[in-house]
Amino acid sequence: MNRLPSSHEDEELSHGGSAPPCKKLRLTKEQSRLLEDSFRQNHTLNPKQKETLAEHLMLRPRQIEVWFQNRRARSKMKQTEMECAYLKRWFGSLTEQNNRLHIEVEELRAMKVGSSTMTSTSSLTMCPRCERVTTAAIPSMAVVDVPAKKLMIPPQEREH
DNA sequence: TCCATACTTAGACTTACGTCA
DNA sequence: ACTGACGTAAGTCTAAGTATG
Secondary structure, three states: OOOOOOOOHHHHHHOOOOOOOOOOOOOOHHHHHHHHHHHHHOOOOOHHHHHHHHHHHOOOHHHHHHHHHHHHHHHHHHHHHHHHHHHHHHHHHHHHHHHHHHHHHHHHHHHHHHOOOOOOHHHEEEOOOOOOEEEOOOOOOOEEOOOHHHOOOOHHHHHO
């Protein structure tokens, strides 16, 4: 069932035969499908479930056990890869946002230079918490709002 | 079309660690 | 506190499958 046509020896072994350890087998599509279904329902199996599944698929319980171990590991690896890719995208978007804000600060400083009566342009600072540009000397005097839509928080993150 | 080779996938094993009786 | 059985994660090996020139 779970074996290449050339060898029914391994097939017997995969069912718990007494011969020496069998060579690596490939599961059939049907076996893989059922295992995947089972994995979707539960990522771990209790001994009874393992036994039942093994019987149903005509595999040794140990094979079921190993399959689930590998499946969990690969599932975790895939999840990590996805998270990594997501964080990279987010980092890119934050960098972009940061660059734009720096440009904006420079523009505002330039504007300040133009209006002679105001405080020194070097006193303009960006509050890291509220994302507003303020004059450090007299904070109450000049507060420039950065529209909330400019904060490029990825949708996935906003949900949480 | 066939073949050799490189690369990928997945079954199996080993080891280390945590939990529990 | 110690011990053995058991389950799991992480790392690794390697046969089998696939892509490529």
